[in-house]
Each structure stands twice: as structure tokens, then as C-alpha cells.
Amino acid sequence: MEILKREQIGNNVFFNTVNDSRFKTMKISVSAYLPLLKETASQNALLCDILTRSCKEYSTLSILEKKLLSLYGASLSSHVKKEGDLQVLTIAVSGLDDKYAFDDTKISSELAEILCKIIFEPNVLNGEFTEQDFKQSLRQLLDTMDSDFNEKRVYAVSRCVEIMNQNSPAGIKRYGDKESAEKTTAKDLYSAWQNLLKSARFEIMYVGDGDSLSTLNIFKNKFKNIERTPQKLLTATFKSDGNVKEVVEEMELSQSKLVIGFETGVSADDENYCAIMLLSAILGGTPSAKLFTNVREKQSLCYYCISRYYRRKGYIIVESGVEGENLERAKNSIFNEVNELTSGNITDFEIESAKLAMINGYKSITDTVTGIETWYLTRILDNKVDTPEETAEKIKTVTKEQLLMLAKNIKLDTIYMLKNKD
Amino acid sequence: MNDIKEIKSVRTGDKYYKINHKSGLTIYVYPKEKYSSAYAIFGTKYGSINTSFSVDGKEKITVPDGIAHYLEHKLFESEDGDAFTKYSKTGASANAYTSFDKTCYLFSCSDNFKKNLEILLDFVQSPYFTAETVAKEQGIIGQEIKMYDDSPDWRVMFNLLECLYHNHPVKIDIAGTVETIAEITAEKLYEVYNTFYNLNNMVLCVAGNVTVDEVLQICDKELKENEQHKITNYFEKEPYEIVKPYTEQKLTVSVPLFNFGFKEKAGDRMLTAKENAEIDILLTMLFSPSSELYSELLEEGLINSSFSYEVFEGPGYFSILFGGESRNPEKASEKIKDYILKVKSESLSKEDFEASKRACYGDSLSSLNNIESIANTLVSSHFSGNEFFEYTEALAEVTFEDVKNRLNKILDVNNCALSVVKGE
Incomplete structure (x- = not known):
């Protein structure tokens, strides 16, 4: 290619x-x-x-x-x-x-x-x-x-x-x-x-x-033939206002939803961008991630519990679907894993397996037309547009020290619960 | 000895290899030059509908609803650890799914292909179920079921299948219910595993940057010869007629959804490539966005761009389904029926036929871009007894007459049902 x-x-x-x-x-x-x-x-x-x-x-x-x-x-x-x-x-x-x-x-x-x-x-x-x-x-x-x-x-x-x-x-x-x-x-x-x-x-x-x-x-x-006067395009990295917001809404549902948002301070053009993506993957991006292994596999609380990093704004969102009566348990269990991460409790195995999974994913992207198109369109506004291969190389070089330093800055911003009506 | 056959598409020059492996497994390898990744899928012809069966003419066994899916979850754990941990050392992205008529385990990777294939073949052949590991999964699958209970798309489809089918287990939710999965034990899992996870009942399909040699090297090492047994699946007799024409469920939704289905005669074999080609061309002519009906439904505000149709077919069931969001599903379904009556009594347009035939051909070639879709289609073609490229070749052969004749055999307006999900 x-x-x-x-x-x-x-x-x-x-x-x-x-x-x-x-x-x-x-x-x-x-x-x-x-x-x-x-x-x-x-x-x-x-x-x-x-x-x-x-x-x-x-x-x-x-x-x-x-x-x-x-x-x-x-x-x-x-x-x-x-x-x-x-x-x-x-x-x-x-x-x-x-x-x-x-x-x-x-x-x-x-x-x-x-x-x-x-x-x-x-x-x-x-x-x-x-x-x-x-x-x-x-x-x-x-x-x-x-x-x-x-x-x-x-x-x-x-x-x-x-x-x-x-x-x-x-x-x-x-x-x-x-x-x-x-x-x-x-x-x-x-x-x-x-x-x-x-x-x-x-x-x-x-x-x-x-x-x-x-x-x-x-x-x-x-x-x-068009007279062009392009607008300035600005986008700011997410900054929490310092108050943790907790919102509960009720609805007729079988399963309750729990969504938690965190500030990372790091977005797409930051030099630590690859490291923060890796950190999110360690938390909840793969089947060997902290959330999958503990909240799902050990405690059987849910079918899905994942984290996703939003590159342009730089926040991490964790989401899960649980039994209404287990909402508090699941919330505590997720916080437990996030605390493990922020206090630096990250094993070499977790880092290596998340790296391998991400690198594998990047290398496969160029095998579909849509994969190629989406990759470049979401990055076209970056200061430097990397190829999937280049990003894979950068992921390889992320160090544990970098991860520990970034993990400390992860801050809770919002807890949203969509609760099933009793 | 392994028997290797090269199968080539006359039209595109693409080719794949079909191998009857000495172990009893059928293997397909579809090399894609210059691709950076590979995708492998290992499947058994065993899904949610196979709840009643016998082996070698012995007594009939009936198992709880949802057991095939439960088994899929549990197979990831072997005595020496779980498959996800093994894949986490290679970087492969692994998954599995259970459908009505098959269960498949898969991975995609850009490195370590041979190691990944070894993990796949090994864990699927190494069941390990204990009372404790089985119990652990109840909570996880329970939440998976509840997630689907809230999914309007999922509910509206199963509600429709209940309207169409009296006895066929296709109407039962793939994951079962919280009650039926409570009956699942380690013994029952071993029983279905030993019946259906026989290599003679399975298929392995690999596509991407791989060679036949690489695949066979691992297969020769990992696959143990399996003795062939005769599996008989029992399905109660299913009448031609539908159960009831309408059903409705209230869920927390703000735009109503519908599924509208025509129950067709399911023979004792699956549709051939030619029959599939005829139906696809016909449905494109009648219901795609370029059709007269589609414009009318849009004009009258009865559908939106979520409108779609599909051929829904498997062992013992065959129907044609329409679905989408609508503020007035009853009226939309009435219009579809009137239109079918109209086209059946008048004639079809030759021009539409030619354009639709091209469009179906375009679609079938597009699917050859993607290694996932190639390998997945190889699995379904194998289980339905068709060869992968036959469909594209068949499209070219279909005549206008064939399509007209096909129309007279399907879409019986007296044998259809409507399922609606709306808000409180």
C-alpha cells in the first residue's frame, strides 16, 4: 500500500x-x-x-x-x-x-x-x-x-x-x-x-x-470559482471543572447502565498521546484489561465493561451494563480498578499485552478501504498525520514511567447512571 | 493424506484452496496477496436451534435453550488457562459467536499467525467444564440476555419469528432465558460438545496473508483424527401457515420499529446459489432505494433510511424479512403487500432486472475485498452445501424469466406477519 x-x-x-x-x-x-x-x-x-x-x-x-x-x-x-x-x-x-x-x-x-x-x-x-x-x-x-x-x-x-x-x-x-x-x-x-x-x-x-x-x-x-473565507477551527482539550457530577436517571429497563467520565489532560497533539491510549487499553480496552478481568470475569457483574479514549478531547469513558441492584457494587469495582491504575499498580504483562493488541489492530487497518479512509479522516487535523505503522512504532516505545506519570493525572469528572425503575 | 483442491473464479481470477484434512475437518484457505493481516474462523454446524438430537441412531436427547451459546462462552477456558490470556501474548484480536445454526471461534492478527492458529485449534478441542466454572458464567450471560431484552432491534425480530413459526426453535432467543440457562450443567455441556464438536461436523476457514503450507503445518500437528458419527437433528413438523399476523411490544423507545416477514416454504435442503441469486436480484428490483415502492413509502413518510430487507434462511426455516423504523408500521406493511400483489399481476421491468443484476454482481465482488467477510462466507457456504464462487457465477446466468418465475413462488401476501415495538 x-x-x-x-x-x-x-x-x-x-x-x-x-x-x-x-x-x-x-x-x-x-x-x-x-x-x-x-x-x-x-x-x-x-x-x-x-x-x-x-x-x-x-x-x-x-x-x-x-x-x-x-x-x-x-x-x-x-x-x-x-x-x-x-x-x-x-x-x-x-x-x-x-x-x-x-x-x-x-x-x-x-x-x-x-x-x-x-x-x-x-x-x-x-x-x-x-x-x-x-x-x-x-x-x-x-x-x-x-x-x-x-x-x-x-x-x-x-x-x-x-x-x-x-x-x-x-x-x-x-x-x-x-x-x-x-x-x-x-x-x-x-x-x-x-x-x-x-x-x-x-x-x-x-x-x-x-x-x-x-x-x-x-x-x-x-x-x-468559489470565494473562500475559511473559519478558524478550534478544539480544546477537556478540562474538568473540579466538581464531580453524579446524575441518576430512571427508566423502564431490564438492565441499568453505568457510564463514568475521566479527565486525562492529554489529547491528540500531545506528545504523550500514544501513552494515554495505551493506558486506556490497559484499563478496559482488551480482554486482558483490568476491567474485563476483574469486573466481568472475577465478579460476574456484567457482560461488557470497557473504557474508551476520545482522542480529540482527551477524556476516557468507562461503560457497563449491570443489574439495577448491583449498580453500587459495579461502580465500586470500577473505581477499584481505576485506583489501581492511578496508584501505579500496572504489571509488565498488562503493558505488553495491551501494546501487542493495539499494534495488531493498527497493522490490520490498511486491509480495508473504510479502515484506511477512517484512519486518515480522524487524524487529518493533527499537527502531524501518522500512518498506522508509525503509530504502532510509537506505541512500542511507550515506557512504564510515562504510564505511571500520566496515570496520576486521571481525574474523575462525571458518573451517569441510567437506572431501571423498580 | 490431505486432499487439496484449487478453486478459481472464472470472473475475477481469485482463488482459494479446499482441503479435506485427514482428521475429518474441511479446511479452506484463501490467500490475499499484499494484505497485512490474516483472519481465521473455526466453526461447528451447531447453533441455538439444535436442541433435540441423537447420535448414531441412539436415544433422542433434549437440552436446555441457550446451551450452544453457553458452551461458546465456556470453551474459552481450558484446564491450562483461558484462551484470552494465551492470545494476549500474541496480540491477536479474538472473538466468538453463536447464531441459529452455527457456533464460530475466530481471530484476526498481523503477526504470529501460526501461534494464533495453534491457540485456536487447541482451545476449541480442549473442553474443560466444572460446576464452579459453569456457575460463574450465569451472571455474565444473564446480563447479556438482559442487554438484549432492552434492545428494540433484537426484540422486534424475535417477536416476529414467534408470529411466523409454530414449532421451529428458530423462534427461541439464541442465548435462551435466565431460567433455561439455570438448568445448564457441566455434564450437559460435555454431552453437546462431544456430539457437535466433532471435526467431521466442523470447518476451518482462513483468509489473508497466509499460505496453505502454513495452515496445514499447524493443522497436521493440532488436529486429532475424529471418528465420524451420524448426528440426527430433530425439528418438530412446521406447518406452512404462520402463527398470527400481528404482535406488539412496549419498550422505552421514541421512534417505533417494525419487522415484517413472509414465511416461505423451507425445503429439506438449503437454497442453491442460483436460487439465492434469483431472489437477491428480485428483491433489489422490488425493494431497493431505486424502486417505485421505496419512493412511495418515503413520500408518504412511512419509512426512513433505516429500511432494509434480508433473506433469512437456515435448516428448516426460510423467510424474507423487512425492517426499519416507522411512525405507522401497519400502513407501511399494507403498502408492501399491495405492491407485491400489483407486481405479481402486472409484469416486471426488464430494465430494472438488468440494473439489479449488475448491482448484485457489484455487491458480490465488493465482498471479496474483506478477509473477514470472505472467511465468514466460506463458513456459511460450506454448511449450506454451496461453493463460495458459485453465487457470482450464478448471478450471470439468471434470466429475466427465472426472476419472474421466482416471484410467483415467494412473497405470499396471505402468509406474512408484522411485529412492532413502540413506546409506552
Whole structure:
């Protein structure tokens, strides 16, 4: 596999290529990075969805989908995610590599053109999106917001994140809130679209074996005609306000959820970044981690008990699902393991096995198109973008001293419990 | 001697090796050049539905619901320690799963492949169950069951299966219930283990940066020859008709979910590659986002982008399922039924057929990118008696006539049921 090639094609517009001949498919994605703000979050989320419903040339979803079907079942997708204090809108196309078409269809260049049309020539008339598309996008966004509540594991973690980040953009949901979504009009989305083209930072990513240069040129020409005034993108490392927040909510459930958030003080651009990731893995990232071995295997309290490190903000979130009557026991048991960690009780075996597991994971990432794409997109804003191999090498060099020093700084911030009603 | 056969796809040039190992195990090796990792999966044709069986014509044995899944958890522990600890010294990422008709143990790794394969083959062949280790798992699996009790997606599907199936154990939750797993003992675990974890009833599939030689080196060392036994699985006779057309459950959800299923005639064999290809093309024509129905359902606000469909098939069961979120599932399901009646009485579009055929072909090639999906599909193809590449070849052969004929055999609007999960 070749590594990432990166070229600036406009003011804060970058074209990234990973040429790889191993895959039978290719993927092109366009990601727009914007500040995550309460006022604009749901507008942007609606925009991301409405753009993929139609465009000037393919004026309805059905026409657009028929076109994709004829291109050997190519797919067009959109998603919205949160990266620290930023909102990221991604629209992607993927499909079969040209050499597998049994006629002379140029799948990849057709897909590149469709993607361009969707972003630069949307189905707008008199300064607004069509009523039909707008209604669909709004209805579906409201459904998606409700759907996040349906899955209680997802919901409980999102509540903890919200409580931890009450006064920071990172506490805003990636889709914003219902109230502002409902207030949005088709006209607002037109302004949001213009604002997006003018002020977002764009990262275009091409993974595959095809002609990436012609795709690069298509996008370069499109951006040439736009007057760009990119916004500053700032994201701050999470800092606890010093008060431990404990929130209990009740619901009709079979299983209660326990989510605990910790400050680490270390985020993606910090020199100790790899060490803190390793520390989180030692706590609860693998089957030989402290949480799995003790809370699950020794005490049989739960089916899952894991910790996850959020690289952009630099916090660690521990989550588990337990019997309502065992909530206190599980909480104490988790704290016990965290205390072991912060007081420096870490064995060489724990360090080595977590290192091996992480290195193994990084080396496998380049074996899928999506793995490659996701890896680079989540790191593209880093001061230096490492390859998976480089990160694996850095993990190898983390020392026990480094871990002990960082472990001391881990601070409890929030305990969130979603308790089943008796 | 091991019998090694090379199997090549005419269309893509991809190839894999099928080995009838002297131990009785069938092994598939699918080398992927320039990949950095390997994925191995070791599975037995034994899942949650195999609760009643006999060996070599002896007496019929019935075991508690959820025992296959319980066994999967317990097999990770051997007398000399648990498999996770062994893998923690190699870095492999290991896991296992139990489905309706199989139980599989797997790992993926970028280094130490041979050592990892050795661990896999060793622990799956070394059961160690005691009263104490069995008891320890009750709490863990109990919480796994409760987690699924709160999962609307899971509940809505099993509620539907209860509407479709009178007797077939596919309607029973894979993990069983807190009550049924309480009946599981070390003796019962040994009984099912000794029956179903016979190498003649199992398969090993490996894909990635590996060679046949590497795999066989470890297999020759680790696999002990197994005597073949005749396993008979008993399923009570299942009538064609459904049980009831509607069911509803209240859960804490804010957008209702539905599963809508058509019960089909399950023969005494699984669908062939050609039959699968016909059905996939047909379903793409009728229900994919490019279809007339999909647009209508969206227009009327009856579905959202979570809408999906699948062919749900295994030993003795076969149905076609639709699912998604909807504010009005009853109306959505009525529209699906009306549409099926309409397409059955009118004719299908040849143009849609051609485009859908291409799309299915595109999908089937895409799945060859990913070593996990390759190895997993090799397992299911093996257990259903099909060869992996047959499906892609069959897609090319399917004619418009085949698809029209297929439509007349499936999707009986008088034999379907709707399951809904909504908020209080």
C-alpha cells in the first residue's frame, strides 16, 4: 500500500489520495469541517442529508438511486460526526473498480462527477431547496434523533458526554437539537450550503486504484470559482471543572447502565498521546484489561465493561451494563480498578499485552478501504498525520514511567447512571 | 493424506484452496496477496436451534435453550488457562459467536499467525467444564440476555419469528432465558460438545496473508483424527401457515420499529446459489432505494433510511424479512403487500432486472475485498452445501424469466406477519 499523498487544491481545501490496487472497490469522500455550534448544528446536519437526496441533474432520489444502481450498485452516503468541538459533514460515493465492469462503464469517473454535482449543483430554486426534499430530510433527522434514544447503551454514553461538556461545544449533539431542527426552513439550508462552500475546511479523500488525478482536477476547478473565507477551527482539550457530577436517571429497563467520565489532560497533539491510549487499553480496552478481568470475569457483574479514549478531547469513558441492584457494587469495582491504575499498580504483562493488541489492530487497518479512509479522516487535523505503522512504532516505545506519570493525572469528572425503575 | 483442491473464479481470477484434512475437518484457505493481516474462523454446524438430537441412531436427547451459546462462552477456558490470556501474548484480536445454526471461534492478527492458529485449534478441542466454572458464567450471560431484552432491534425480530413459526426453535432467543440457562450443567455441556464438536461436523476457514503450507503445518500437528458419527437433528413438523399476523411490544423507545416477514416454504435442503441469486436480484428490483415502492413509502413518510430487507434462511426455516423504523408500521406493511400483489399481476421491468443484476454482481465482488467477510462466507457456504464462487457465477446466468418465475413462488401476501415495538 502506498501512503497518503496530500495536495492543497484551494484555500483550506485538500485532496488526499491513497492509491491501492488490492481492492475491488474505490471510494471518494468529501468531508467538511465546521465549528460545532448550537445555532447551526442541526442546520448543517439537515444540509448534509438533503444534498444526497437529489441534484440539478438527478432531480429526485429515485432517479439518483436508479443511476447508482446502473453503476453496478454504487453507493452514495452521508454522515455527520463530532470531532472534539467540531462538526464534520461527510458525503461519500463508493463502487466497483472499473476493471471489474463487464462493459466499458467508467464507474469511478461517473461517481466522481455525481459527487461533484451533489455538492456544487444541488436541486435549488429561487434560493431554497425543494419542499419535497426538505420535508424528507427534516422528518428523517427527527427520526434519527429519536433512534439514538432507542439504543440505551448509545443514549447513556451520549448523556455522560453531555453532562461532562455542559459549557463546551463538545456537549452539543452531532445533529444538534430537535427545537432548532424544527425551526429550520428550506431557505436556511440554502444559506447553510453557501456558508459551507465558503467557510468550511474541506478534506477530499480518494482510496482506490483508479484515476485519482482527474478527480482531483474536477474538484480543483469547482473550488476555483468559489470565494473562500475559511473559519478558524478550534478544539480544546477537556478540562474538568473540579466538581464531580453524579446524575441518576430512571427508566423502564431490564438492565441499568453505568457510564463514568475521566479527565486525562492529554489529547491528540500531545506528545504523550500514544501513552494515554495505551493506558486506556490497559484499563478496559482488551480482554486482558483490568476491567474485563476483574469486573466481568472475577465478579460476574456484567457482560461488557470497557473504557474508551476520545482522542480529540482527551477524556476516557468507562461503560457497563449491570443489574439495577448491583449498580453500587459495579461502580465500586470500577473505581477499584481505576485506583489501581492511578496508584501505579500496572504489571509488565498488562503493558505488553495491551501494546501487542493495539499494534495488531493498527497493522490490520490498511486491509480495508473504510479502515484506511477512517484512519486518515480522524487524524487529518493533527499537527502531524501518522500512518498506522508509525503509530504502532510509537506505541512500542511507550515506557512504564510515562504510564505511571500520566496515570496520576486521571481525574474523575462525571458518573451517569441510567437506572431501571423498580 | 490431505486432499487439496484449487478453486478459481472464472470472473475475477481469485482463488482459494479446499482441503479435506485427514482428521475429518474441511479446511479452506484463501490467500490475499499484499494484505497485512490474516483472519481465521473455526466453526461447528451447531447453533441455538439444535436442541433435540441423537447420535448414531441412539436415544433422542433434549437440552436446555441457550446451551450452544453457553458452551461458546465456556470453551474459552481450558484446564491450562483461558484462551484470552494465551492470545494476549500474541496480540491477536479474538472473538466468538453463536447464531441459529452455527457456533464460530475466530481471530484476526498481523503477526504470529501460526501461534494464533495453534491457540485456536487447541482451545476449541480442549473442553474443560466444572460446576464452579459453569456457575460463574450465569451472571455474565444473564446480563447479556438482559442487554438484549432492552434492545428494540433484537426484540422486534424475535417477536416476529414467534408470529411466523409454530414449532421451529428458530423462534427461541439464541442465548435462551435466565431460567433455561439455570438448568445448564457441566455434564450437559460435555454431552453437546462431544456430539457437535466433532471435526467431521466442523470447518476451518482462513483468509489473508497466509499460505496453505502454513495452515496445514499447524493443522497436521493440532488436529486429532475424529471418528465420524451420524448426528440426527430433530425439528418438530412446521406447518406452512404462520402463527398470527400481528404482535406488539412496549419498550422505552421514541421512534417505533417494525419487522415484517413472509414465511416461505423451507425445503429439506438449503437454497442453491442460483436460487439465492434469483431472489437477491428480485428483491433489489422490488425493494431497493431505486424502486417505485421505496419512493412511495418515503413520500408518504412511512419509512426512513433505516429500511432494509434480508433473506433469512437456515435448516428448516426460510423467510424474507423487512425492517426499519416507522411512525405507522401497519400502513407501511399494507403498502408492501399491495405492491407485491400489483407486481405479481402486472409484469416486471426488464430494465430494472438488468440494473439489479449488475448491482448484485457489484455487491458480490465488493465482498471479496474483506478477509473477514470472505472467511465468514466460506463458513456459511460450506454448511449450506454451496461453493463460495458459485453465487457470482450464478448471478450471470439468471434470466429475466427465472426472476419472474421466482416471484410467483415467494412473497405470499396471505402468509406474512408484522411485529412492532413502540413506546409506552
